[in-house]
Amino acid sequence: MTELITAYPWFAERNKHLAELHRQKRLPHALLIHGMQGIGKALFAKSFAQMLLCQQPESGKACGVCKSCELNAAGSHPDLFILQPEEAGKQLKVDQVRALGEFIYSTAQQGGYRVVVIDPADSMNIASANALLKMLEEPGSDTLLLLVTSKMGQVLPTIKSRCQHIECVTPDTEVAISWLMSEGDLDEERARGVLTINRGAPKEALAYLNNNLGEDRAQLIRGLADILKQRRSPLEVAQAWQKLDLELLLGWLYSLLTDIARGALCENDDSVRHEDARNMLNAVAKKLTPLESLN
Ligand SMILES: [Zn+2]
Incomplete structure (x- = not known):
């Protein structure tokens, strides 16, 4: 059994900010997490996803003991969807994005949030980006899409404009x-x-x-x-x-x-x-x- 994902310490402020938005029920449907390569943005996105799915989070972190945390630690939570290219460095295929649609428009199996992590968001061509657009506009309630990129310039404007941007600066x-x-x-x-x-x-x-x-x-x-x-x-x-x-x-x-x-x-x-x-x-x-x- 694997362990829950822990974000790097320099993400504490970002995490606190998002956890507070969640507590106030003000989380948007889609976040575009961007910043330089090699600082751990994808890990941050996944750890935040695990916190959102946790049944009893404490201080912005997953508890590590509930049923959801157990599923996440085993890498088999049915309400978490990780979308990434089949091979590192390749593009996301339009069929992969369409499969995401089935997940997004189904009911959360554990009764809480459904979370999607798209890593990297710059790996979509026009066809896959178009397939994602509608989901970004109307993802359904209690659904969060976390898009991660180190190459903001390569993310299509139509995708960018439908997400709230979370900039991750180089750590101190x-x-x-x-x-x-x-x-x-x-x-x-x-x-x-x-x-x-x-x-x-x-x-x-x-x-x-x-x-x-x-x-x-x-x-x-x-x-x-x-x-x-x-x-x-x-x-x-x-x-x-x-x-x-x-x-x-x-x-x-x-x-x-x-x-x-x-x-x-x-x-x-x-x-x-x-x-x-x-x-x-x-x-x-x-x-x-x-x-x-x-x-
Ligand atoms: Zn938990």
């Missing part, structure tokens, strides 16, 4: 560091470094550690240093990088560039955040000409 750095220290068994300095590499997203930082991405990261930094010192040509370095995860690499390059821009605009060396490439980034930043002096 110190909170994230102490969480990462305990989950990843790290010291503070290392936790801070790994968090910076992962744009402040703690869950992503933990995945970075668990998937041993440190060696890929080191390969990126080594490659850049080799190009700068003319030890290898950009082409050779690019060929070596081909084996790495391209999306990940581009994300890292983007955030290194941000650091260089910051270093070029600020006088002090502390403006660079990536410790693992500090000297190189500062050296490049010093060679740059600020744009205004070009005019």
Whole structure:
């Protein structure tokens, strides 16, 4: 038997807000939970769903002992519907969305709420989004749809306009560091470094550690240093990088560039955040000409 889902500590405020809306019977039919990748939005949505289904929630949390909580812990609550692509990274099929319709317009089996979690909401094409639209407009009473996305720009406007938006910001750095220290068994300095590499997203930082991405990261930094010192040509370095995860690499390059821009605009060396490439980034930043002096 699995356990109930617990949201990360940095979602406490969001959870309190939604639980209060629920207590006042003011919850809308659909919430669009959005924010950056890797902070645990889907877990938050699922833990809130479990609280809504719980027969005796306490302080905005599921009790863990009632019949509903037992069903949720076993992953078999009949009034919870998790809609996600059949394969990670693929689109939600229109047939999957239609199957959701049967769930939404049936009666809650446990007599309470019916909750749907759609993760990610940006994985719908026009046909599946259209199939969902009517359900978003008239989902029936005591039904809540929780849509989750890290890519707001890819959620269709017609979907966005029918949901109340819940923005999830990047967790406070110190909170994230102490969480990462305990989950990843790290010291503070290392936790801070790994968090910076992962744009402040703690869950992503933990995945970075668990998937041993440190060696890929080191390969990126080594490659850049080799190009700068003319030890290898950009082409050779690019060929070596081909084996790495391209999306990940581009994300890292983007955030290194941000650091260089910051270093070029600020006088002090502390403006660079990536410790693992500090000297190189500062050296490049010093060679740059600020744009205004070009005019
Ligand atoms: Zn319960």
